[in-house]
Amino acid sequence: MKKYGIILLLFWLITGLGFAQSGKEVTVTGNQLTQLTLAISKAHQQVQTLSANFTQEKSSTLFTEKVIQKGVFCYQSPKQLRWEYKSPKALTLLFDDTKVTILTDKGAVNNPNKMLNELGKMIINTINGTNMSDNSNFDISYAKNTQDGNYIAILKPINKKIKANYNSIKVVLNGKDYLAEKVIMNESNGDVTTIIFSNKKVNQALPANSFKK
DSSP states (O other), X not given: OHHHHHHHHHHGGGSOOOXXXXXXXXXXXXXXXHHHHHHHHHHHHTOSEEEEEEEEEEEXXXXXXXXXXXXXXXXXXXXXXXXXXXXXXXXXXXXXXXOXXXXXXXXXXXXXXXXXXXXXXXXXXXXXSGGGGOTTTEEEEEEEETTTOOXXXXXXXXXXXXXXXXXXXXXXXXXXXOOEEEEEEEETTSOEEEXXXXXXXXXXXXXXXXXXX
């Protein structure tokens, strides 16, 4: 049950986020928006592999304190993702375009949960940039932080199934390489999940067994 509790925390990655735009964030429009979306698309197309550390923080009305998890992930274009929690509990999930596999001390277990499978697609599509241009599921807008030069992609669900669970998703993109620095999510129930990435490594060789089941 504890393992599935951690899986549920991972599911909150695809919940939405409502947020107030600060005075340091300026909406990107017109020709600047066109240039930005092209730059983001080009940058993500060049990513063949990506690995990083992550810190995941969950704030909920159900908890008196934040739930903090730390781990690493690695991604290989176009659709392979290893999401590995290191603390406080170890758990590894392998995603591809069709299913999710849970790696346990007893071996690999294929999970038929459709919602978790959709979560895997959502994470992958956020990493590879597909969500940044997915106008069929999201109303997408951009802002620029004038203090640090980073961009903010604001994804508001328009798909009924996604909209039923999320308000919006906010992805903070590095102003130089256009890769995600942070993902912030608010659920409709008021819960908030923040994922912070660090030590990113782009197009470097991954361990041979990264996606082995």
